[in-house]
Every structure is written in structure tokens, then in C-alpha cells.
Amino acid sequence: MSGLTPAIKKPRVNAERLATALRLWIAAGPGLFWIILFLLIPSAMLLAIAFLTNSDFGSPVLPLSLGSFSEVAGYGILGWSGANFVTLARSLVQTGAATSMTILLAYPLVFFIITRPANLRPVLLLFAILPSWTNQVVRTYAWMQLLNPEAPLSHIAQKLGIIPEHLGLMPGDFAVLIGLTYNYLPYMVVPLYAAAEKLDWTLVEAGRDLYASGTKLFFNTVFPQTLPGLLSGIILVGIPAFGDYVVPQLLGGDRAMMLGSLIAGQFTFSPNWPYGAALTLIMLAFTCLGLVTFRRLTQRMGAGEGAML
Amino acid sequence: MSNIPRGVRNGLLGVSLPVYLLLYAPLAIIAVFSFAPSLHHPGLNVAAYGLLANDPQVLAAIRRSLVLALCSAALGTMLGTLMGFGLSRFRPAKGGGFWVGTLPSLIIYLPIIMPSLVFGISEMIFFNYVHQYTGLLSAGLLTMGIAHVTFQAPYVALVVYARLAGLDANLFEASHDLYANGLKSFLYLTIPVVRPALIGGFLLAITLSIDDFTISFFTAGPGSVTLPIYIYGEIARKGSSPEINAIGTLMIATVIGVALLYYVVTRQQGRIGQTSAA
Amino acid sequence: MTGIAQGPQPQAGPNRGSISLQGVTRIFAGTIPAVDGIDLEIKAGEFFTLLGPSGCGKTTLLRMIAGFEVPDAGRILISGREMQDVPAHKRAVNTVFQSYALFPHLNVQQNIGFGLRMQGVKAPERKTRVDAIMELLQIGPFATRNAAQLSGGQRQRVALARALVNEPEVVLLDEPLSALDAKLRNELQIELLRMQKRLGMTFIFVTHDQHEALVMSDRIGVMSKGRVQQVGPVLDVYEKPRNVFVAEFLGLSNIWPINPGGGAQVDTPIGPLQITASVGAERMAMIRPEKIWMWPTRPERPNVFAGQVSEAIYMGASTQYRVALTDAPAAPPILVLDTNNVAAERSWQAGEMVFVELKPDNVMMIEG
Numbered sequence: 001m002s003g004l005t006p007a008i009k010k011p012r013v014n015a016e017r018l019a020t021a022l023r024l025w026i027a028a029g030p031g032l033f034w035i036i037l038f039l040l041i042p043s044a045m046l047l048a049i050a051f052l053t054n055s056d057f058g059s060p061v062l063p064l065s066l067g068s069f070s071e072v073a074g075y076g077i078l079g080w081s082g083a084n085f086v087t088l089a090r091s092l093v094q095t096g097a098a099t100s101m102t103i104l105l106a107y108p109l110v111f112f113i114i115t116r117p118a119n120l121r122p123v124l125l126l127f128a129i130l131p132s133w134t135n136q137v138v139r140t141y142a143w144m145q146l147l148n149p150e151a152p153l154s155h156i157a158q159k160l161g162i163i164p165e166h167l168g169l170m171p172g173d174f175a176v177l178i179g180l181t182y183n184y185l186p187y188m189v190v191p192l193y194a195a196a197e198k199l200d201w202t203l204v205e206a207g208r209d210l211y212a213s214g215t216k217l218f219f220n221t222v223f224p225q226t227l228p229g230l231l232s233g234i235i236l237v238g239i240p241a242f243g244d245y246v247v248p249q250l251l252g253g254d255r256a257m258m259l260g261s262l263i264a265g266q267f268t269f270s271p272n273w274p275y276g277a278a279l280t281l282i283m284l285a286f287t288c289l290g291l292v293t294f295r296r297l298t299q300r301m302g303a304g305e306g307a308m309l
Numbered sequence: 310m311s312n313i314p315r316g317v318r319n320g321l322l323g324v325s326l327p328v329y330l331l332l333y334a335p336l337a338i339i340a341v342f343s344f345a346p347s348l349h350h351p352g353l354n355v356a357a358y359g360l361l362a363n364d365p366q367v368l369a370a371i372r373r374s375l376v377l378a379l380c381s382a383a384l385g386t387m388l389g390t391l392m393g394f395g396l397s398r399f400r401p402a403k404g405g406g407f408w409v410g411t412l413p414s415l416i417i418y419l420p421i422i423m424p425s426l427v428f429g430i431s432e433m434i435f436f437n438y439v440h441q442y443t444g445l446l447s448a449g450l451l452t453m454g455i456a457h458v459t460f461q462a463p464y465v466a467l468v469v470y471a472r473l474a475g476l477d478a479n480l481f482e483a484s485h486d487l488y489a490n491g492l493k494s495f496l497y498l499t500i501p502v503v504r505p506a507l508i509g510g511f512l513l514a515i516t517l518s519i520d521d522f523t524i525s526f527f528t529a530g531p532g533s534v535t536l537p538i539y540i541y542g543e544i545a546r547k548g549s550s551p552e553i554n555a556i557g558t559l560m561i562a563t564v565i566g567v568a569l570l571y572y573v574v575t576r577q578q579g580r581i582g583q584t585s586a587a
Numbered sequence: 588m589t590g591i592a593q594g595p596q597p598q599a600g601p602n603r604g605s606i607s608l609q610g611v612t613r614i615f616a617g618t619i620p621a622v623d624g625i626d627l628e629i630k631a632g633e634f635f636t637l638l639g640p641s642g643c644g645k646t647t648l649l650r651m652i653a654g655f656e657v658p659d660a661g662r663i664l665i666s667g668r669e670m671q672d673v674p675a676h677k678r679a680v681n682t683v684f685q686s687y688a689l690f691p692h693l694n695v696q697q698n699i700g701f702g703l704r705m706q707g708v709k710a711p712e713r714k715t716r717v718d719a720i721m722e723l724l725q726i727g728p729f730a731t732r733n734a735a736q737l738s739g740g741q742r743q744r745v746a747l748a749r750a751l752v753n754e755p756e757v758v759l760l761d762e763p764l765s766a767l768d769a770k771l772r773n774e775l776q777i778e779l780l781r782m783q784k785r786l787g788m789t790f791i792f793v794t795h796d797q798h799e800a801l802v803m804s805d806r807i808g809v810m811s812k813g814r815v816q817q818v819g820p821v822l823d824v825y826e827k828p829r830n831v832f833v834a835e836f837l838g839l840s841n842i843w844p845i846n847p848g849g850g851a852q853v854d855t856p857i858g859p860l861q862i863t864a865s866v867g868a869e870r871m872a873m874i875r876p877e878k879i880w881m882w883p884t885r886p887e888r889p890n891v892f893a894g895q896v897s898e899a900i901y902m903g904a905s906t907q908y909r910v911a912l913t914d915a916p917a918a919p920p921i922l923v924l925d926t927n928n929v930a931a932e933r934s935w936q937a938g939e940m941v942f943v944e945l946k947p948d949n950v951m952m953i954e955g
Contacts, residue, residue: 020399021409027395031388031462032416038459039420042435043427049434105328112325115318126572131332134564135537137522138557141544142335145342148549182335185328214317243424245523250544260426267430267527280427287424479688482655485675486682487702487749493676497705501692 047284050277060273068278084262088282091259094173095242098180102188102237103230105181110192114199125193132186140179140250147175147251171253179247184240188233195229231298239287259283336561343554357551367539367556374519374536377450381457382514388458389465389514390507392417394499396466397473398481417467420460429527432456436528448530456528457518464517465510472506473499505574512571516564536560602667604631604756604789606652610661613647621647623813624661629791631666634783636792638800639810640836645793648810649759652791654678666756676705681750682759685766687742689734695745696721696730702753720752723782740771751782757789764799776803797837801825809833826875830954834873839907841922842873842953851947856918861889861947869952876907876924878949881935882942890945894921896935903927906934910943 025032050068052060074081113124131139146153147170199222207221245260252258263283266276343357361367396417400409420428436452439445446452480502484494500507522537529538536556543553606629613622622644629635637645650656652663654675663670665680681702689698696717703713721727724744734742743763750758760779764772780803783790794800800807801821808818809832817829828834831842843855847866852859855872862872885891897920898909905927909920921943925931935941 017409024395024399024409024413027399028392028413028466029395031392031466032413034388034462035416035420035459038435038455039423039428039431040416042431043419043423045438046427046431046434105331108321108324109328112321115321122572126568127329128332130565130568131336133516133520133568134336134561135520135522135540137537137541137544138339138560139335141540141549141553141557142339144544145338145549145554146335182331185332214314239422240424243426245426246541260424263426263430267433273434276430280430283424284427291422476691477686477688479684479686480690482653482675483682483684483688483690484701484705485655486653486680487753488676488705489701490674490676493705497701498690498692502690504692 046277047281048277049273050281052274054272054274059271060277065274068272068274071272071275072278072282084279087257087259087262090173090257091242092286094176094180094258095238097177098184098241099188099234099237101177101181102185103233105185106188106192106233110189110196113193114196121197125189128189129186132183136183136246137250139183140246143175143179143182144170144250147178170251171256173252173256175251176248176256176258179251180241180244183244183247184237187236187240191229191232191236192226193229195226199225228298231294235291235294238290242287242290243283339554339557340561342549343551343558357555360552361555361559364552366534367536367552370534370536370539373450373533377453377457377525377535378515378518381454381461381518382511384454385458385461385514386465386507386511389462389510390469390503392462392466393469393471393473393506394503397470417463420463425460425521425523428460429456429524432459432524433527448528449533450530452528452530453525453533453535456524457521460521460524461514461517465514468510468513469503469506472503476502509571509574512567512574516567516571519560519564602631605629605664605666606757606789606791607664607667608648608652608661609664611648611651611658611663612660613644613651613656614659620644620813622651622658625813625815627808627815627818629789631789632787634780634790634792634803634805636794636800636804636807637810638794638797638807638836640795643810644813645810646761649682649761649791649793652757653680653682653759679753679756680759681753681755681757682761683743683746683750683763685762687734687746687763689737689742689745689749691734694731694733695726695737698734698745699749699752702749706753716752720748724748724751724778739767740775743767743775747779747782751786751788754786755788757791758783760790760792762794763792765794765796772799779803801837809836811836827951828873828953831871831873834951834953839876839922839924840873841876841879842871843918844870844955845872845952853952857892857912857915857921860945860950862950862952863947864950864952866952868954870955871953873951873953874945874949876922877905877926878946879921879923880944880946881908881910881923881925882944883933885942886944888944888946890947890950891942892921892945893940893942896937896939896941899935899937901927908935910941912943 049060051064051066053063053065053067055061072084074084109128113121113128116124145151148154149170203225204217204221207217210220243260244258245264248256248258248261249264252261259279259282263276263279266272266279344355392413396413400413432452432455433448436446436448436455440447446455480498481494484498489497519537522541525535526538526541529535534542540553540556543550547553606627608625608627608629611622611625611627612620614620625648637648639645647656651658652665652670654670654673654677657671665678670678690701693701699720700713700717703716708716718727721730724747726741726744726748729737729741734745737745746763763779764775767775776799779790779792792800792803804821806818806820807824809816809824811832817824817833824833825837828837828840834840834842843857845860845866846854851863852861853866853872854860860872882891885893892912892914894910894912896908897911898907900907906925908923908925910923911920912918923943925934927934
């Protein structure tokens with residue numbers, strides 16, 4: 001055994017980091033580049049189009065302009081119109097209402113599931129989310145069958161005087177709300193269930209002596225523990241509900257127009273890409289605002305990431 | 310939790326049963342209408358299914374949907390598995406900075422978090438320009454497939470990642486310790502242990518593909534009418550018909566079948582996965 | 588062994604199983620060295636224990652020997668061969684992990700046979716060897732069970748069998764018993780030792796449990812802050828610790844700072860102490876509590892101090908006393924451990940007056 005000649009001297013920390021990063025990008029690279037090429041770049045293009053000018057054929061051309069944004073704000077060739085603001089407001093209200101509905105339905109459902117025997121719970125959860133795995137068009141179509149003017153539900157509502165004769169429960173805001181709630185309920189159930197499953201029941205036991213009523217007990221011991229799940233649920237329901245296209249299209253009709261239909265229209269029937277792109281930008285801005293707000297809230301509560309990655 | 314008062318438990322049951330009813334009633338209605346086309350002419354029949362079986366448009370749409378789902382799911386599973394594998398194996402516990410931590414996560418979450426309308430329109434514009442300038446990628450099953458892979462891969466990655474992250478990190482070192490080089494370790498350890506997640510991810514990718522309408526709608530071409538697009542068109546044209554009810558029923562049945570299969574597979578996975586705890 | 592088509596080439600000769608660490612250093616990103624210039628020679632066929640508190644670098648050192656980590660500086664020689672460019676899967680070294688790391692998709696015998704399979708050993712021979720090791724470790728009855736269906740002790744045996752079946756030159760054990768309850772632990776300690784003596788492989792055992800280290804090892808290396816504080820046979824390290832850290836980590840002790848008084852006497856906070864050890868660079872005096880005598884009357888010998896029992900804790904086989912010294916009220920009470928065996932003359936109650944005797948031979952000079 002020879003002398004103590006150190007085989008390596010330089011710190012290899014950076015080289016090691018580089019090697020790991022390289023391995024990561026080699027393994028995950030094809031998928032990541034796929035998403036970059038087929039989604040990140042396309043969505044950047046869409047946003048860029050918002051700053052171009054509309055041509056006669058609905059396709060965007062130079063020069064750069066903010067014209068599409070003034071159109072978003074309601075200024076058109078016919079003067080100012082508040083229609084877009086009404087649509088935006090309706091989208092926000094419907095999103096809020098649908099999210100609240102899913103919360104109201106998901107809480108009892110989730111607590112029903114977790115108070116059943118452990119071997120039954122996965123099955124009950126599965127049955128709660130199974131409908132969401134069928135096609136959205138089919139799901140929404142199903143509600144068209146239930147709510148249309150000739151359906152028994154509409155007849156009952158007419159008899160009760162909730163809606164006028166010869167009108168149905170659809171199309172309209174009510175039908176959209178039902179459709180959104182139905183479509184996105186599982187997105188609230190799953191994160192709530194994940195949070196409720198980890199619930200520390202000893203806190204409830206401890207709280208039993210402190211709080212007189214069941215409601216107080218619930219809001220002081222159980223509710224705070226499910227808050228991280230609730231916040232993820234709000235994000236998971238709110239974002240797609242806000243941008244939904246199928247539900248307002250099939251159940252809403254013209255009087256219940258939401259942002260999604262408005263945007264889609266600019267890319268289909270009466271093309272105006274820059275205007276549509278500007279509307280999309282507004283939609284994404286609200287989406288990001290919601291996302292950031294709720295992430296902040298989650299982090300402030302020390303609830304951690306909650307996410308898998 | 311057995312200490313929850315009986316009254317509360319009954320109350321939960323009382324609220325939850327109607328919710329379950331609400332979840333399945335619309336689907337059941339479609340199924341019933343597919344067999345009993347009219348309230349005015351009682352009696353069950355399978356006439357609607359007979360119409361379907363002889364409608365070349367429907368058969369072609371079914372065929373396209375299946376081809377699209379299977380092909381995109383295969384590629385999506387491959388890409389997703391590699392992403393899940395890479396992220397769980399080659400990322401330090403603390404996250405590892407922008408290039409190794411933040412950026413890959415952002416990219417993977419992008420398709421999941423982006424509203425499908427924006428997703429679909431972005432792809433439509435992209436494919437439109439690519440076609441305009443290169444002549445490649447004209448709107449059709451291929452562009453739909455590309456879009457589907459884009460949203461399937463992240464979900465598969467999450468499934469595979471969850472599986473690998475739940476394993477004892479020492480397992481991989483143990484395999485090297487026991488004379489397996491990188492390739493052998495991948496073949497004899499990684500692949501077998503993620504196999505349930507792989508199958509689960511593949512089935513999930515199929516359901517995602519069949520479930521999607523919005524993204525398909527914007528990336529489809531005139532010759533690539535898949536089942537959801539066909540149904541949407543029929544609804545827009547006729548409102549409702551026994552035929553649509555029949556297609557809807559078939560789709561519901563298929564998805565429930567695949568979902569149950571997925572459930573069985575992931576349950577199996579859960580059972581094998583519990584060994585790593587020290 | 589015949590049939591090894593791939594994998595490490597077996598070393599022959601007296602070197603087989605020896606380990607030489609020369610200036611081995613490992614620095615994790617932006618931190619102080621986890622392992623700091625360690626020189627260590629481990630003999631072939633030895634049961635060597637790396638003992639130290641968590642975070643002392645012992646596991647990192649073990650991982651470098653296994654090949655999971657690469658040293659930032661220094662050399663590792665196994666059986667006399669340089670290991671710098673030898674990856675983990677080519678080292679004739681097998682590890683028993685703290686978490687056992689049994690493969691979840693394989694049953695017990697497949698787990699044990701994994702290493703042989705990766706080396707290309709043919710199925711019939713693989714079966715013979717796997718059966719033999721399962722017999723030796725008494726795990727035959729659950730050969731076809733899945734790892735999830737095993738108890739902690741059974742998993743431990745499977746993990747050990749999975750390492751031993753390859754007949755490695757060195758077996759590395761990373762706190763393999765820490766997850767087990769006390770009784771099972773004692774059983775497996777004995778069994779591990781028996782197995783090691785029987786197979787004659789070098790065992791490197793990592794633990795933070797000083798008792799475990801004392802029971803099992805031929806030699807131990809006490810580690811702290813990435814450095815080896817002392818290496819030697821168990822008896823030496825316990826009886827003649829080199830410094831305060833080793834003395835305290837390996838058991839109870841009384842330690843005082845000293846002023847060399849010249850010759851055979853040093854000054855301490857409890858008074859002058861006669862010693863037989865020579866004073867070099869050491870600045871502390873140490874005596875183990877079980878090396879202190881307690882007398883009802885003053886014996887006419889050196890190093891006897893009068894005091895009062897301030898605390899008596901009965902611990903079954905022994906009793907632990909604290910004795911406050913009358914002449915040095917400022918010094919902390921002396922810790923004394925007295926056995927309660929049949930030869931024990933008497934025990935003491937708190938409050939009793941006693942004389943404690945620190946025989947000069949038993950007072951050790953240690954570094955700070």
C-alpha cells in the first residue's frame with residue numbers, strides 16, 4: 001500500500017449536480033419537450049396573437065395593436081357595450097356558485113364515506129367519482145334529458161310556479177349551474193377525502209370537552225384539518241368551471257353566455273383570433289389570480305405543498 | 310371516529326344517498342331512454358342499438374375513437390412513465406433549483422392546470438400555422454393524437470411518480486449492491502415495481518382520451534369525427550334522439566368497465582407497495 | 588465459487604476482505620465535510636463496528652465503501668484493490684440496509700437469489716445456494732412469502748441472507764437491528780456474531796448503540812463530526828478512551844480538568860489525585876463509575892475522599908450513586924456504580940456518609 005496520494009482533489013459537487021440534472025432531462029426530456037413543443041409554445045402563440053390586428057378573414061396580421069383589448073372592454077364599431085362585462089361577471093358568479101355547491105355536497109359525502117368501515121371506503125369513493133370518467137358531452141347531454149321543457153322535472157317546476165308555463169328548466173343559468181356542479185363535484189370530493197382520511201380524531205376527542213355544540217366542535221376541530229383539501233378542491237373545481245365550454249354551450253343558450261362560449265366563438269363561427277386571444281388572456285389572468293391567491297392561502301396555513309411533484 | 314354520534318352518522322347517510330342518486334340518475338336516464346325511446350309508446354326495445362350497428366358514420370366514429378385512445382395512450386404512457394421515473398429518481402429531496410426542480414414541475418402541471426378550452430385553441434392555432442408553413446400536420450386524427458398525448462402524459466407521470474416515490478429509496482441501491490448495473494436495475498427492479506402503475510396509467514390515459522371533448526373538438530379535422538364530436542354534432546342538430554342515448558349508454562358502460570379494471574389494478578398495486586415500510 | 592460469470596472477480600489470499608481507507612473525505616453541497624479525511628485499516632475477517640451519534644458520518648462512510656457515494660478525496664481499497672473506478676455493482680461487497688430494502692415484487696427466495704441472478708449464476712446452483720443460506724438462517728419455512736407478509740425479525744434475516752448468499756468479501760450492516768424490539772435484538776446480535784465467525788467474512792457494522800458495539804465487535808471505531816476519534820479493540824476503547832467524547836459516548840464517566848502537578852500527581856477540582864498514567868498532552872482525568880470503591884470507614888490509601896450519598900438509584904443488578912464530596916462542595920457529585928451481586932458487602936442509602944476511593948491505576952488521562 002503506497003503513500004496517501006489523494007485520488008481526487010477538486011470538489012465534485014457541481015459536476016455531480018450537473019450529472020443528476022442531465023439524467024433527469026434525459027429520462028424526463030422526451031415528455032417535457034413534447035409538452036413544451038405542443039402546449040407551451042402554442043399557448044405562447046395564442047397570447048401573442050392578442051396583440052395583433054384582425055384581418056378580414058379572421059386571421060391575425062401585423063401591425064401590433066391593442067385593438068383587441070379595447071374590443072374586450074366593450075368598444076366596437078357600434079359604440080360601447082357592457083355585454084362582455086356581463087359575461088365575465090356571469091362566469092365569475094357561476095363559478096363561485098358551482099364551487100359552493102360542490103363544497104356543500106362534497107362535505108357530507110366525504111364524511112359519510114370516511115365514517116364507513118375501512119374496506120368499504122375505496123369502493124364508495126370510486127362510485128362517487130366514476131360518473132366523472134364518462135365523456136363530458138354525454139354527462140351534459142344527460143342533464144339536457146332531465147331538464148328540457150318536455151321532461152317531467154320541468155313540468156313539476158311549471159306546476160309549482162317556479163318557472164313560467166311552456167318554458168323549461170333549460171336553457172338558462174340554472175341549468176348551467178347544475179351542469180357545472182355535476183361535472184366538477186368529483187374534483188372537490190377527491191382532495192377533501194384525502195384530507196379527511198388523514199384527520200386526527202384525537203383533536204375531536206379533546207375538543208369534545210371544550211365545545212358545547214356539535215357545530216362548534218366541527219368548525220373548531222374538524223374543519224381546520226380539512227382546509228388544505230378544501231383549498232385544493234376549490235382550485236380543481238374553480239379553474240375548469242370558469243373556463244368550461246361544453247356546459248354553457250349545451251345547457252346555457254344565448255342568455256346564459258359564459259366566457260368559454262364567447263372565446264370559442266371567436267375561433268369557430270365568426271373568427272376574430274386577436275379578440276379571442278385577448279379574451280383568453282383575460283380568462284387566464286383571472287385563473288392565475290385565483291391560483292396564486294389560493295396557493296398563498298394554503299402556504300400561509302402551513303399546509304405545505306399537498307401536491308405530488 | 311366510531312365515536313361520532315349515531316344521529317350525525319344517520320344524517321350523513323341521509324344527505325349522501327341523494328348525492329349518489331344525483332350522480333347516477335342522469336346516466337341511468339340515458340340508459341333507460343335508449344331502451345324505451347318514447348314515454349308515449351311504452352315498452353322496451355333495442356331498435357336504437359340496431360340503428361347504430363348499421364350506421365356507417367357511427368361505426369367509423371367508434372373506430373376512430375378507439376384508434377385515437379389506444380395510440381395516444383400508448384405514447385402518452387411511454388412519455389409519462391419516463392417523466393415520472395426521471396423526476397422521482399434523479400431529483401434531490403430538496404427540489405434542486407430551477408432546472409431540476411421548478412421547471413420540470415411547471416411543465417408537467419401546465420397541461421393539467423390549463424383550462425381545456427385554452428389548451429384546445431392553442432393547439433388549433435399552432436397546428437394551423439405549422440400546416441400553413443410546412444404542409445405537415447393537417448388537422449385530423451394525428452393532430453388530435455398529439456394533443457391527447459400532451460394531456461395524458463402528465464397524468465401518467467403523476468401515477469408513476471406516486472408509485473416510485475412511495476418506494477424505499479434504498480431499493481435501487483440494493484439492486485446495484487446486488488450486482489445489477491443501471492440497465493439490469495431498470496429491467497429487473499424498476500419495470501416490475503412500476504408495472505401496476507404502468508397499466509393503471511395506460512387505462513387512465515384511455516379514459517382521459519375518451520372523456521375529452523373540448524380539446525378534441527378544436528384539434529379535429531373534417532375527416533376525423535370521433536364519437537364525442539359526433540354526439541356533440543348530433544345534439545346540436547337534433548337535440549336528442551334514441552341513437553344518441555344508445556351511444557351514450559355504450560360509452561358509459563365502456564368507461565365504467567375500464568374504470569373498474571383500473572381500480573382492480575391499482576388495488577393490487579397498493580397491496581404489493583406496502584413492503585417498503587421499515 | 589464457480590459459476591460466477593459476471594460481477595466482481597473474487598480475490599484470493601490473506602488480503603481478501605481487508606479494507607483500507609486513506610484520507611477519505613466527502614463533502615455535501617455547501618456543508619461542512621460529512622466525512623473528513625478518514626484513515627482506517629480494517630483487517631480481513633474482522634467484526635468491525637463504526638460507532639457514533641446520528642450525523643457523525645458513519646453511514647456516509649459505509650455508503651462510500653459500498654459504492655453508493657464517491658469520495659471527494661482519498662482512496663478506498665478493498666482486498667487491496669483501488670475502488671475509485673469500481674461502481675457499486677462490481678464490488679464484492681454486500682449491504683444490509685437499515686430499512687432492509689427487500690424487493691416488493693419478489694418473494695423471499697427470489698429476493699435472496701437476486702444477487703446471484705444478476706451475476707449470471709445458473710438456476711440450479713442458485714437454488715442450492717439460496718436453500719443453503721435459508722437453512723442456515725432458518726428462513727426456509729417462509730421461502731415463498733412476499734416481503735410484506737414478514738415480521739421485522741424475519742425481514743432482517745432475509746436481508747442478511749440476501750447479502751451473505753453472494754459470499755462477498757465484505758458485509759456492510761447499516762444499523763440493521765435498530766427497528767427491532769430489545770429481545771429480538773439481543774437474539775439477532777448473537778446470531779449475527781455466530782454467522783460472522785462461521786463464514787469468516789469481514790463485517791462492518793454501523794450503529795449508534797454503544798452497548799451493541801461493545802457486545803459484538805472485535806474492534807470499534809468511534810466517530811464524531813466526520814472523524815474517527817479512536818480505533819481499537821473494544822476493551823481498550825472502553826477502558827482507555829482517548830478523549831472526553833469517546834469516554835462519554837461509550838458509557839458513564841467522571842471527568843475533571845487537571846493541572847499537571849508534576850510526577851505522579853495532578854490537581855483536580857476535587858483535590859489532588861495520585862495517578863500511575865503518565866501525563867502528556869492530556870488535560871482531563873477520567874474514571875469509570877464502576878471503578879470507584881465505597882467504604883464505610885476511611886482506608887489508609889491515596890485518593891480517598893469523604894462524602895455523602897446524595898442519590899441512590901437501584902437498577903437491579905447494580906445501584907448508581909451520586910456522592911457529594913465534603914471537601915469539594917463546588918465540584919459536581921461523583922458518580923459511582925456498585926454491583927448488587929452475591930459478593931457485594933452492603934448497599935447505601937441517600938444521606939449516608941461514605942468514603943470513595945479512586946485507585947491510581949484506574950484514573951485515566953484523556954484529551955479534551
